[in-house]
Amino acid sequence: MATPAVELSSVGKVYGYGSSGMIALSDVDLSIEPGRFVSLIGPSGCGKSTLLRIVAGLETADRGTVRVHDVSPDEACAAKLIGLVPQSPALLPWLSVLGNVTLPQKVNKDAGKRRERIGDLAERSGGRVQPDMMELLRRAGLEDAVDKLPAQLSGGMQQRTAIVRAFGLQPDVLLMDEPFSALDEFTRESLQDQLLDLWDELKTTVLFVTHSVSEAVRMSDAVVVMAPRPGRIVDVIDIELPRPRNQRLFAERRFHEYEDLIRDRLHSAWRSTDAA
Numbered sequence: 001m002a003t004p005a006v007e008l009s010s011v012g013k014v015y016g017y018g019s020s021g022m023i024a025l026s027d028v029d030l031s032i033e034p035g036r037f038v039s040l041i042g043p044s045g046c047g048k049s050t051l052l053r054i055v056a057g058l059e060t061a062d063r064g065t066v067r068v069h070d071v072s073p074d075e076a077c078a079a080k081l082i083g084l085v086p087q088s089p090a091l092l093p094w095l096s097v098l099g100n101v102t103l104p105q106k107v108n109k110d111a112g113k114r115r116e117r118i119g120d121l122a123e124r125s126g127g128r129v130q131p132d133m134m135e136l137l138r139r140a141g142l143e144d145a146v147d148k149l150p151a152q153l154s155g156g157m158q159q160r161t162a163i164v165r166a167f168g169l170q171p172d173v174l175l176m177d178e179p180f181s182a183l184d185e186f187t188r189e190s191l192q193d194q195l196l197d198l199w200d201e202l203k204t205t206v207l208f209v210t211h212s213v214s215e216a217v218r219m220s221d222a223v224v225v226m227a228p229r230p231g232r233i234v235d236v237i238d239i240e241l242p243r244p245r246n247q248r249l250f251a252e253r254r255f256h257e258y259e260d261l262i263r264d265r266l267h268s269a270w271r272s273t274d275a276a
């Protein structure tokens with residue numbers, strides 16, 4: 001079996017100390033095969049962002065182990081295996097769209113060598129070509145905006161720029177923390193389409209945080225349902241719908257059955273949390 005792209009075993013994280021400590025994550029086990037699109041869903045405070053930050057190496061787990069392609073998150077970051085798209089796009093305001101998306105490639109020239117030293121990635125890295133950023137921008141509908149500054153873009157365009165920037169380094173694992181939450185429904189659906197197209201082509205593993213049940217069903221191979229107090233995984237639901245998943249999917253009964261199943265799991269998790 002291939003090495004998992006992401007593997008968490010018995011992961012725990014507590015913020016604070018003693019009786020005022022908050023258990024953000026308790027005993028989290030999760031294994032994601034390379035190339036899968038996996039969403040995390042759950043009520044506010046169940047630890048979705050904490051889990052993502054731990055995989056990104058921005059926080060450390062207090063307990064358990066975390067591996068990204070069988071190396072630690074820190075090593076994975078140094079080898080640029082990991083890309084992160086935060087909730088707000090965090091573009092550099094003084095650089096154009098093209099400047100923003102090409103910057104990571106310019107400052108991370110040694111990443112390829114580090115990547116080649118990592119186990120089963122050597123083979124994949126050898127075949128890597130620098131993506132054509134102009135082509136990625138065109139695919140994301142940004143060809144007319146390449147010379148614009150972030151302040152001259154709409155929120156949706158800024159977020160698309162951030163997504164192209166993240167794909168530009170060809171991360172093996174792309175972590176996305178509610179990337180579309182600030183966008184209107186139409187822009188959101190269009191960005192979902194574009195993200196799925198890029199993901200399909202580049203075969204990146206995606207770990208995607210969302211509050212939207214329909215977004216999770218539409219995008220994912222599997223949806224991880226989480227519950228709070230303490231933050232934990234209560235279910236992992238495989239979404240066995242055909243791809244590509246376009247707008248027609250919304251009319252299908254199976255799509256809504258998955259939505260109902262996930263809502264049901266979320267409600268049960270809430271009930272058990274309240275009873276505890």
Ligand SMILES: Nc1ncnc2c1ncn2[C@@H]1O[C@H](COP(=O)(O)OP(=O)(O)OP(=O)(O)O)[C@@H](O)[C@H]1O
Binds near residue numbers: 015022024045047051
């Ligand atoms: N740096 C921190 N210091 C203290 N407590 C924190 C910190 N970060 C998160 N927490 C707490 O840990 C718990 C999990 O937070 P986290 O942000 O991971 O949840 P979430 O599921 O992503 O929430 P949301 O959906 O609202 O973004 C929350 O109770 C939060 O208040």
